[in-house]
Amino acid sequence: xxxxxxxxxxxxxxxxxxxxxxxxxxxxxxxxxxxxxxxxxxxxxxxxxxxxxxxxxxxxxxxxxxxxxxxxxxxxxxxxxxxxxxxxxxxxxxxxxxxxxxxxxxxxxxxxxxxxxxxxxxxxxxxxxxxxxxxxxxxxxxxxxxxxxxxxxxxxxxxxxxxxxxxxxxxxxxxxxxxxxxxxxxxxxxxxxxxxxxxxxxxxxxxxxxxxxxxxxxxxxxxxxxxxxxxxxxxxxxxxxxxxxxxxxxxxxxxxxxxxxxxxxxxxxxxxxxxxxxxxxxxxxxxxxxxx
Amino acid sequence: xxxxxxxxxxxxxxxxxxxxxxxxxxxxxxxxxxxxxxxxxxxxxxxxxxxxxxxxxxxxxxxxxxxxxxxxxxxxxxxxxxxxxxxxxxxxxxxxxxxxxxxxxxxxxxxxxxxxxxxxxxxxxxxxxxxxxxxxxxxxxxxxxxxxxxxxxxxxxxxxxxxxxxxxxxxxxxxxxxxxxxxxxxxxxxxxxxxxxxxxxxxxxxxxxxxxxxxxxxxxxxxxxxxxxxxxxxxxxxxxxxxxxxxxxxxxxxxxxxxxxxxxxxxxxxxxxxxxxxxxxxxxxxxxxx
Numbered sequence: 001x002x003x004x005x006x007x008x009x010x011x012x013x014x015x016x017x018x019x020x021x022x023x024x025x026x027x028x029x030x031x032x033x034x035x036x037x038x039x040x041x042x043x044x045x046x047x048x049x050x051x052x053x054x055x056x057x058x059x060x061x062x063x064x065x066x067x068x069x070x071x072x073x074x075x076x077x078x079x080x081x082x083x084x085x086x087x088x089x090x091x092x093x094x095x096x097x098x099x100x101x102x103x104x105x106x107x108x109x110x111x112x113x114x115x116x117x118x119x120x121x122x123x124x125x126x127x128x129x130x131x132x133x134x135x136x137x138x139x140x141x142x143x144x145x146x147x148x149x150x151x152x153x154x155x156x157x158x159x160x161x162x163x164x165x166x167x168x169x170x171x172x173x174x175x176x177x178x179x180x181x182x183x184x185x186x187x188x189x190x191x192x193x194x195x196x197x198x199x200x201x202x203x204x205x206x207x208x209x210x211x212x213x214x215x216x217x218x219x220x221x222x223x224x225x226x227x228x229x230x231x232x233x234x235x236x237x238x239x240x241x242x243x244x245x246x247x248x249x250x251x252x253x254x255x256x257x258x259x260x261x262x263x264x265x266x267x268x269x270x271x272x273x274x275x276x277x278x279x280x281x282x283x284x285x286x287x288x289x290x291x292x
Numbered sequence: 293x294x295x296x297x298x299x300x301x302x303x304x305x306x307x308x309x310x311x312x313x314x315x316x317x318x319x320x321x322x323x324x325x326x327x328x329x330x331x332x333x334x335x336x337x338x339x340x341x342x343x344x345x346x347x348x349x350x351x352x353x354x355x356x357x358x359x360x361x362x363x364x365x366x367x368x369x370x371x372x373x374x375x376x377x378x379x380x381x382x383x384x385x386x387x388x389x390x391x392x393x394x395x396x397x398x399x400x401x402x403x404x405x406x407x408x409x410x411x412x413x414x415x416x417x418x419x420x421x422x423x424x425x426x427x428x429x430x431x432x433x434x435x436x437x438x439x440x441x442x443x444x445x446x447x448x449x450x451x452x453x454x455x456x457x458x459x460x461x462x463x464x465x466x467x468x469x470x471x472x473x474x475x476x477x478x479x480x481x482x483x484x485x486x487x488x489x490x491x492x493x494x495x496x497x498x499x500x501x502x503x504x505x506x507x508x509x510x511x512x513x514x515x516x517x518x519x520x521x522x523x524x525x526x527x528x529x530x531x532x533x534x535x536x537x538x539x540x541x542x543x544x545x546x547x548x549x550x551x552x553x554x555x556x557x558x559x560x561x562x563x564x565x566x567x568x569x570x571x572x573x574x575x576x577x578x579x580x581x582x
Contacts (some may be wrong), residue, residue: 024461029581052509074538075402086455096300105555126479129367137295144513144514150511150514151513152509152510152514154510154514174383179509179513181502181506181509181510182503182506183501183502183506183510184500184501184502186501187410188501189510190501190506190510190511190514191407191514191515193492193496193501194489194492194493194511194514194521195515197488197489197492198488201485201488201489201548202485205481205484205485209475210474210475210477210481210484211472211474211481215473215481216485218443218470218472218483219440219443219472219474219481219482220447220482220485221470222435222441222443222444222469222470223435223445223482224442224482224486225517225518225519225524226417226515226516227516227517227518230485231391241494257488257548
């Protein structure tokens with residue numbers, strides 16, 4: 001069985017955008033990556049292509065499959081080129097106005113049937129959808145990083161999302177090999193809703209002297225079904241990113257446990273952002289991120 | 293330094309049996325105290341089943357299996373505990389029961405024997421205060437299933453001698469586990485972190501964030517946990533979690549430990565998780581709510 005080939009437009013050539021483009025292209029769909037500059041577009045396409053080539057060299061894809069996926073990829077800086085898109089996936093900076101403006105702009109370019117997917121992790125799908133004159137076509141599809149490797153996508157409907165848009169979205173995601181979960185349009189969906197207070201609680205336990213970085217990680221790894229200790233994970237995520245996500249949830253939920261504990265600010269002030277700066281809760285010899 | 297070659301375990305339920313198995317596997321002799329022979333037999337059968345599983349997966353040899361079982365002796369007479377170097381209490385999580393039993397055991401073993409409790413919800417300091425020579429009392433908190441989970445919390449009560457804590461840390465390493473020294477606070481360290489997370493999930497589930505299955509799938513696939521929070525609660529037991537988080541709430545009045553109302557309702561309905569055949573995930577294959 002082959003699903004019909006769609007045209008998927010991906011907005012944003014960053015880490016998430018490139019990963020989402022890989023997912024679409026590998027799934028057999030014509031994929032157009034759009035960013036603001038030629039350099040950003042090329043960077044995104046290069047990231048996507050080198051991942052697909054590596055998949056072939058590791059035997060995860062045949063050479064023919066990788067070639068076909070690469071052939072599905074193209075790039076543009078011109079929104080007008082997105083006119084044939086059946087699905088637009090927005091993976092731009094986590095800024096509400098930016099995302100709303102993009103969907104408003106696309107309303108005039110694409111057809112009435114085009115689906116709008118937003119990859120927001122912490123903003124409201126309903127609020128983003130309000131940027132479009134047709135909010136019923138907007139669906140939250142939150143991919144995990146790296147999108148080309150992680151199977152999970154959290155799917156959330158905004159207040160005005162049509163059930164038909166959701167149905168088509170779930171069909172598309174299943175077709176490109178994703179496992180979907182359905183969640184309400186609430187701050188943090190499932191993952192960040194539970195991960196952020198957990199991490200902040202671990203940081204507070206450290207601040208309170210309940211254990212050391214090492215002993216808390218050791219206890220969690222030795223007693224719970226987690227693949228990483230909380231401080232190992234925070235170093236991978238980056239303290240600056242953790243703070244930004246925490247703050248966005250705190251601003252919406254107004255509950256103190258979402259607020260980043262003071263240690264986070266001090267570590268950011270000291271430049272100890274985690275693996276990417278060589279020092280966070282632990283120190284690292286290499287600043288190369290996992291799996292990059 | 294004490295190496296604790298002769299160990300007594302009080303209680304042969306899930307935790308007591310698992311702890312006895314772990315200690316016996318390290319080459320130490322273990323005597324397990326229970327209230328009647330039937331409980332001893334049941335506990336021993338559970339250890340045998342566990343070891344059989346290990347045998348099938350090639351994790352233990354037939355000789356290991358026999359040796360471990362041979363080192364575990366059961367008794368219903370507290371007098372048989374005389375001469376042990378270390379006592380690990382793992383009976384029901386009720387203050388009066390633990391305090392009374394530890395008092396009787398203390399009379400038999402004398403004041404040089406180190407006494408420990410596997411409590412997860414009670415104050416070790418408070419239990420120690422009921423005993424002669426409270427400085428030899430500490431917490432030794434194993435996780436379920438004890439033969440599988442690596443971490444063991446070594447809990448220092450306010451009275452615990454520094455050398456008792458140090459010897460227990462060495463003992464935990466000697467039986468192949470990972471010691472984590474913690475203060476005697478409600479939930480110690482691991483449950484102090486785990487309970488708010490589980491409560492949070494239960495409340496959001498009750499508030500309709502997502503289905504129980506989708507919450508577990510998201511956490512497994514998105515965060516890489518080997519178990520989702522709701523299937524984990526089914527394994528822990530809804531009643532056990534509720535009791536633990538209620539105790540932490542009463543001790544701290546911290547709302548993050550307050551048991552979500554759904555827990556009390558599930559307990560009232562007899563939906564206790566895996567052990568009762570119905571919980572958040574088990575028993576719902578045909579649909580329905582917990």
